[in-house]
Amino acid sequence: MTVVEYCRHETRVYELVIIRAGGRVRCSAYIDHEDLFRLPLDIAEAEVIRSKRSYIDIATRAGSAWSSPCVYLDIK
Incomplete structure (x- = not known):
């Protein structure tokens, strides 16, 4: 599944998505x-x-x- 597919189908409204590659944050x-x-x-x-x-x-x-719920995605 690609990042855009994951964000469209697996996330919730008002959720923060942190995208990492090689352990480093690349995007949110x-x-x-x-x-x-x-x-x-x-x-x-x-x-x-x-x-x-x-x-x-x-x-x-x-x-x-403030502690906010989020999803961490690790990508290739």
């Missing part, structure tokens, strides 16, 4: 209420080799952190 996508998102073409067509649901800490304007 936020799935909006209409399931719309943008990805670079080379990443959109890459094959997903592993997925994992988890959480990521996001900094707030107040300087604290």
Whole structure:
């Protein structure tokens, strides 16, 4: 399954998708209420080799952190 197929069919609305290659973050996508998102073409067509649901800490304007659900995708 490619990254774009995974994002269209396996994610939920308002979910953050973190895309990694070789253990390094390459890109992220936020799935909006209409399931719309943008990805670079080379990443959109890459094959997903592993997925994992988890959480990521996001900094707030107040300087604290908020734990947000996300999906990590590892690609070839």
